[in-house]
Amino acid sequence: MAGKTLYDKLWELHQVRCEDDGTALLYIDRHLLHEVTSPQAFEGLELANRPLWRKQSIVAVPDHNIPTIGLELGITDPVAKLQVDTLDSNCDKYGLTEFKMGDHRQGIVHVIGPEQGATLPGMTVVCGDSHTSTHGAFAALAFGIGTSEVEHVMATQCLIQKKSKNMRVSVNGKVSAGVTAKDIVLHIIGEIGTAGGTGHTIEFAGEAIADLSMEGRMTVCNMTIEGGARAGLIACDQSTLDYVKGRPFSPRGENWNKAIAMWRDLHSDADAVFDLEVVVDAKDIAPQVTWGTSPEMVCSINQAIPDPANEADLVKSGGMQKALDYMGLQANTPIEQVYLDKIFIGSCTNARIEDLRAAAIVAQGRKVADNIMLAMVVPGSRLIKQQAESEGLDRIFLEAGFEWREPGCSMCLAMNEDRLDPGERCASTSNRNFEGRQGQGGRTHLVSPAMAAAAAVFGHFVDVREL
Amino acid sequence: MEKFEKFTGIVAGLDRANVDTDAIIPKQYLKSIKKSGFGPNLFDDWRYLDPGEPGKDNAERRVNPDFMLNRVPYKHAQILLARENFACGSSREHAVWALMDFGFKVVIAPSYADIFYNNSFKNGFLPIILTTNLIEQLFLELHNARDYQLSVDLERQVVSNENGIEMTFEVDEFRRHCLLNGLDDIGLTMQHAETIKTFEEQYYARSPWLK
Numbered sequence: 218m219a220g221k222t223l224y225d226k227l228w229e230l231h232q233v234r235c236e237d238d239g240t241a242l243l244y245i246d247r248h249l250l251h252e253v254t255s256p257q258a259f260e261g262l263e264l265a266n267r268p269l270w271r272k273q274s275i276v277a278v279p280d281h282n283i284p285t286i287g288l289e290l291g292i293t294d295p296v297a298k299l300q301v302d303t304l305d306s307n308c309d310k311y312g313l314t315e316f317k318m319g320d321h322r323q324g325i326v327h328v329i330g331p332e333q334g335a336t337l338p339g340m341t342v343v344c345g346d347s348h349t350s351t352h353g354a355f356a357a358l359a360f361g362i363g364t365s366e367v368e369h370v371m372a373t374q375c376l377i378q379k380k381s382k383n384m385r386v387s388v389n390g391k392v393s394a395g396v397t398a399k400d401i402v403l404h405i406i407g408e409i410g411t412a413g414g415t416g417h418t419i420e421f422a423g424e425a426i427a428d429l430s431m432e433g434r435m436t437v438c439n440m441t442i443e444g445g446a447r448a449g450l451i452a453c454d455q456s457t458l459d460y461v462k463g464r465p466f467s468p469r470g471e472n473w474n475k476a477i478a479m480w481r482d483l484h485s486d487a488d489a490v491f492d493l494e495v496v497v498d499a500k501d502i503a504p505q506v507t508w509g510t511s512p513e514m515v516c517s518i519n520q521a522i523p524d525p526a527n528e529a530d531l532v533k534s535g536g537m538q539k540a541l542d543y544m545g546l547q548a549n550t551p552i553e554q555v556y557l558d559k560i561f562i563g564s565c566t567n568a569r570i571e572d573l574r575a576a577a578i579v580a581q582g583r584k585v586a587d588n589i590m591l592a593m594v595v596p597g598s599r600l601i602k603q604q605a606e607s608e609g610l611d612r613i614f615l616e617a618g619f620e621w622r623e624p625g626c627s628m629c630l631a632m633n634e635d636r637l638d639p640g641e642r643c644a645s646t647s648n649r650n651f652e653g654r655q656g657q658g659g660r661t662h663l664v665s666p667a668m669a670a671a672a673a674v675f676g677h678f679v680d681v682r683e684l
Numbered sequence: 685m686e687k688f689e690k691f692t693g694i695v696a697g698l699d700r701a702n703v704d705t706d707a708i709i710p711k712q713y714l715k716s717i718k719k720s721g722f723g724p725n726l727f728d729d730w731r732y733l734d735p736g737e738p739g740k741d742n743a744e745r746r747v748n749p750d751f752m753l754n755r756v757p758y759k760h761a762q763i764l765l766a767r768e769n770f771a772c773g774s775s776r777e778h779a780v781w782a783l784m785d786f787g788f789k790v791v792i793a794p795s796y797a798d799i800f801y802n803n804s805f806k807n808g809f810l811p812i813i814l815t816t817n818l819i820e821q822l823f824l825e826l827h828n829a830r831d832y833q834l835s836v837d838l839e840r841q842v843v844s845n846e847n848g849i850e851m852t853f854e855v856d857e858f859r860r861h862c863l864l865n866g867l868d869d870i871g872l873t874m875q876h877a878e879t880i881k882t883f884e885e886q887y888y889a890r891s892p893w894l895k
Contacts, residue, residue, distance in 0.1 A: 233879060244884075253714050299715075300715050300717055337893075337894075345775060363799060363803035365777060365807065374884075379856070416798065443773075536700060632714065649706070649774075
């Protein structure tokens with residue numbers, strides 16, 4: 218019999234029961250909540266008069282609506298305020314752990330989970346948010362769910378699931394200097410397409426993945442959903458244990474020893490069989506820039522924007538043309554010749570300390586270009602902000618002409634005041650370049666933090682490897 | 685949840701691949717703490733020519749006359765014809781709520797993003813998968829007809845056109861059963877409460893650091 222994949226192992230650990238047709242009940246260890254996708258779930262529980270099954274599984278934090286400037290004024294948008302107040306009052310009522318606005322542990326839900334040790338290897342982690350895939354970096358089975366499922370987990374601690382297929386993406390060899398986790402994952406999405414992982418759980422493997430820090434691994438797993446897979450996974454190794462050890466929610470003493478004994482098995486067996494295998498050569502990966510309105514519409518910094526005329530599939534070429542029209546770009550233009558209006562460094566993809574350091578190295582001693590109307594840096598959490606300030610990164614950014622903001626989801630999805638105006642072009646370290654994602658009519662190019670910082674100081678895209 | 689009954693309804697088409705849930709219902713409307721009222725802002729950026737905000741009266745906005753859902757008879761459409769990887773991106777269940785609030789009961793596409801597909805069934809909304817060739821043919825029929833209608837019969841797993849041509853589709857048996865009977869997932873899972881408790885005892889004995 219073939220060995221087990223990491224996904225197989227995680228699934229088996231959590232399967233409560235299974236019908237003949239494969240419909241299973243999967244036990245959930247960690248349930249993360251934010252203000253946008255939880256209010257209707259709490260309301261549903263109350264209407265049905267159902268109790269919460271396991272309060273201690275929940276960690277809640279408001280992030281989507283939080284302003285990144287003028288916090289002393291609170292949330293001035295009354296609709297947004299009601300949503301955050303509703304999360305606060307629901308958490309107070311049920312006695313749930315919540316890092317409220319102003320709490321020093323507050324931040325983006327997918328940043329604070331790992332930061333607090335609330336995400337541990339071997340766990341199942343869910344949240345009403347598609348970027349829950351982030352937590353798979355810890356060899357945890359983590360995926361986004363809808364609000365009905367949020368309510369289902371609250372009431373039963375389980376989800377009704379059918380097992381996905383196993384997919385492995387191996388990134389062999391080492392990436393060259395200046396190529397980051399973001400470039401690796403954008404390159405992979407460009408290869409497999411935005412629906413390439415649909416119906417699968419993707420395990421990322423290979424030397425280039427093992428070489429990544431935990432921050433980098435989170436960036437890769439974070440964008441798994443942009444390749445269509447709900448969950449991404451990376452095997453547990455010494456980097457994982459080193460990151461997890463000593464965090465507030467992490468096990469200690471005898472429990473730590475018991476835990477790591479189990480966690481060391483959280484990898485795919487050597488003879489495990491995958492339904493789908495993709496192999497990427499790390500040395501082929503250059504810094505990436507998206508040119509269109511889907512994360513799969515991506516090219517290397519030294520390439521030109523592709524021409525829809527060269528695409529045989531009519532639906533696809535039509536989609537490419539629509540994207541170019543929306544983006545206000547011409548086919549065959551070298552991507553380095555694209556000028557920007559705004560720069561956003563932040564989001565659950567790229568707002569961790571390593572990301573801020575990478576951007577600061579580029580920004581140091583330089584100035585934001587005159588054509589850039591706004592370049593903003595939004596740390597992923599208050600603790601990251603504090604850490605960055607203790608390293609002097611805030612001063613580097615401010616001296617270069619960047620704005621140094623308070624933590625939150627911010628302009629990744631523009632639910633708060635941070636947004637693009639129609640026609641504005643942004644280099645963004647976030648995860649989605651969909652039409653209108655960063656503001657109606659806004660044009661988003663996804664890049665790594667170093668590439669975003671470089672675009673800020675040059676005013677157009679440049680190859681960070683040549684700086 | 686209401687039982688899913690067979691019906692015949694007007695078809696509207698959205699002829700583009702990879703339609704994301706940000707397009708289905710833009711972020712500013714996600715600030716609502718309710719499940720209803722999203723219909724007027726379904727596909728907001730495409731339906732209107734000026735920006736929208738929660739609380740803004742849509743009657744005072746400039747509608748995009750070229751967008752299908754703004755035209756008769758598609759304003760009353762109950763079936764949405766779409767392309768590959770429909771509703772990718774954000775997990776927002778508001779996308780399903782918005783489609784339903786507009787009046788849609790069914791979407792027909794060659795493929796869906798997993799989270800949306802899953803969310804649909806939780807609300808009694810049916811995402812039907814047909815082959816790319818059949819979808820192409822339906823788009824052609826829609827394009828050439830005025831008032832194009834299809835019938836959907838979940839019991840028999842059949843979509844049929846006005847000429848009686850039938851196209852069968854597959855749905856997971858458990859999900860079909862829940863839709864046809866209007867069953868609530870949570871209620872079904874609660875029937876296994878004792879099994880879950882037994883699982884927990886063994887689970888936490890094995891993984892005491894999680895208790």
